[in-house]
Amino acid sequence: MEGSDLKDEQTYFLTRTDEWIWKKARELGISRRRFLGLLAAGAITAAGGSLLQKPRPGTAAPAPSELVVKPTPPDLFYDFGSNKEMRWEVMTNRGYVVPNELFFVRNHTRTPRIDVSTWRLRVEGTGVSQPLEFTYDDILNMPAVSVVRYVECAGNGRSFFERAYGKRASGTQWKLGAIGVAEWTGVPLRELLERAGLKRTARDVMPEGLDDLRVRRPMSVAKALEPDTLVVFAMNGQILPPDHGFPVRILVPGWIGVSNIKWVGRIEVSEQPLYSPWNTDSYVLIGPDYKSQPPAKGPILTYQNIKSALELPWDGEIPAGRRLVRGRSWSPFGKIVKVEVSLDHGATWQLATIRDPNAARTWARWDFLWDAKPGFYAIRVRATDEKGNTQPFRVPFNEQGYLYNAVVGHPITVK
């Protein structure tokens, strides 16, 4: 097994990128440098593509009503077809976690309906000595743990690129509601891997979904063995709902949303580095400020970043008067230590009061008192974490619209 620094998403992908370059150059019988030159010239994209497995052919387009199982009425969610964004005002005066019926849905296609009597979870590949198949009961009968963690879509905040640059980034035009915190209950992935005879030479682990696109994304063995990397079967004390991955999903805390594969049917464990379109073509940063990073089209997205949201309707109305305004901030790097608020376009800032619990890999709630006078406001919030990361005022444009975490003016009218 490799070093534990591969628990770090960025280190992991940089290491694998480098290995891919050496391997391809060797296969073609040329130097690494020459190979990189050819890549830059576009001569090798076809060779890169052949690395990737072909997904099974697409099925017929489902009716929109079939895309998601749970009700997603417009007063609770913004509708983007198979994707549903939580409206932040629904969290006003709610507890710490997002209830299952309010949790955002990010589906690459539609929610598959899975019959647990025939469902199996296969753990296989060159990285295990004894490939195993688990039934749903097998999973439920294994020792389980519960953790509170956030899961956030890598494209959360994407619509703000258009506001900032007048140019739309590709993908679902989320505001800030593609995030949720839940209590996840499941079996440590480590337990399954060990039962299947994880080899010392194993390097990568790739869970694969049973959805139409077979969404899959690799991680290092080191990350797979972390105590809070789970095969989740329950969410907030209830059986994992279909839209959130029933019968099981993977929880990969701190890594970007797409890593938390839903409806898992297979986990490949390999002695060789693994790749998928979800870390080469997509979830990469492409734009004037980013360089290509073969085999990916740009720097691979690793961490999310620090963000904040207010529990207020977007561009809504509130009555005048003294009120407690609430919000939440989160960072993948550590707990939140400071939240500043500005009601005058950033001229002056006041501190919000951060409430407990406040821990890493989840969010912190905060509030401030506002004597709201009639008028139009753009409330700005800027959070800082214990590692010193703070929300910037500008984020460079990237075509797929990831990592928009700049301070955003939240429009609100006081009547």
Place this chain on the structure above:
Amino acid sequence: MRRRLLYILLSLNLLCAVGFTSPGATAPPGKPKVVEVVVREFEIVPKEIAVKPGEVLFVVRNTGAIEHDFAIEDAAAKSVARIAVIPPGKQEELRVALRPGLYTVLCTLPGHKDAGMKGMLNVQDSSS
């Protein structure tokens, strides 16, 4: 064998370099050629498009149930023009001036291209 493949790739790349450059603003004035395209899970119709060089207006309708986008890439997989998002049931337009060459049209959403959402766009000089 591998070396040979490499040479083929290389020579293709050289041909492309000679055959076209990035699209310019040199399209003749007047009405653009209109090309209607349908995107859905998981295909782009038609799969092959042929147009003459110059201004082209792509009218792209999403008849699927989920979001898609529409992008044109040159032979080096560099983005030439794109529609960032087409909601299900909606139609968007893309006006672009194209130079002769072979392009790919595709949906850039994760996994969609590999599932079949790609096609060929051949821009051929009328004089040849």
